[in-house]
Amino acid sequence: QVQLVQSGAEVKEPGASVQVSCKGSGYTFTSYAIIWVRQAPGQSLEWMGWINTGNGDTTYSQKFQGRLTITRDTSANTAYMELSGLSYEDTAVYYCARNHGGLGVWGQGALVTVSS
Amino acid sequence: QSALTQPRSVSGSPGQSVAISCTGSSSDVGAYNFVSWYQQHPGKAPKVMIYDVTKRPSGVPDRFSGSKSGNTASLTISGLQTEDEADYYCCSYAGDYTLIFGGGTTLTVL
Numbered sequence: 001q002v003q004l005v006q007s008g009a010e011v012k013e014p015g016a017s018v019q020v021s022c023k024g025s026g027y028t029f030t031s032y033a034i035i036w037v038r039q040a041p042g043q044s045l046e047w048m049g050w051i052n053t054g055n056g057d058t059t060y061s062q063k064f065q066g067r068l069t070i071t072r073d074t075s076a077n078t079a080y081m082e083l084s085g086l087s088y089e090d091t092a093v094y095y096c097a098r099n100h101g102g103l104g105v106w107g108q109g110a111l112v113t114v115s116s
Numbered sequence: 117q118s119a120l121t122q123p124r125s126v127s128g129s130p131g132q133s134v135a136i137s138c139t140g141s142s143s144d145v146g147a148y149n150f151v152s153w154y155q156q157h158p159g160k161a162p163k164v165m166i167y168d169v170t171k172r173p174s175g176v177p178d179r180f181s182g183s184k185s186g187n188t189a190s191l192t193i194s195g196l197q198t199e200d201e202a203d204y205y206c207c208s209y210a211g212d213y214t215l216i217f218g219g220g221t222t223l224t225v226l
Binding site: 045 | 119152154161162163164166167168171173205207212213214215216217218219220
């Protein structure tokens with residue numbers, strides 16, 4: 001079945017960087033874009049950016065410009081989200097989702113905790 | 117870019133119908149027929165319930181329906197069931213390959 005499996009929880013200090021992976025299976029990975037969304041504790045969903053998994057083109061939310069990088073490895077059917085310059089406000093669950101039929105398939109989420 | 121506006125909470129009794137609104141602008145909801153709705157239970161990943169304003173994915177009960185008028189989209193849930201109690205988020209395409217989410221609505225089934 002179609003699924004996205006994300007890497008595990010991370011604890012990072014302020015100022016550090018974090019990378020979360022998202023491995024697709026059960027479909028042709030390069031046929032659909034991958035979107036990254038985060039959700040701070042008790043807060044709404046927030047769109048961060050996306051990648052065209054076919055050609056690698058990316059678009060980022062202006063909020064994260066300069067410190068967000070989304071990449072993909074087509075040989076591994078995996079997308080990556082790297083966020084740098086972490087602050088306490090970046091503590092959140094980070095989700096990847098496949099863009100087909102809306103955001104039709106979601107990863108399980110990866111909790112990133114920023115703590116000193 | 118501000119989030120789309122949703123009511124913080126709505127409620128209804130089993131069997132009743134409720135509607136959740138999602139108000140944006142002429143740059144997002146009003147400009148494109150790419151509004152989707154997501155259901156999220158506590159501690160779980162969101163699940164798409166409606167996409168492209170009115171389309172329902174396979175497996176989603178036909179009690180869920182979507183519509184749009186001008187800059188406001190709506191999700192209607194008829195024949196409320198206890199398992200419908202969850203948070204609901206709308207999402208719209210906003211041009212230039214960007215997306216915007218709503219602030220979320222908590223549905224309580226009394």
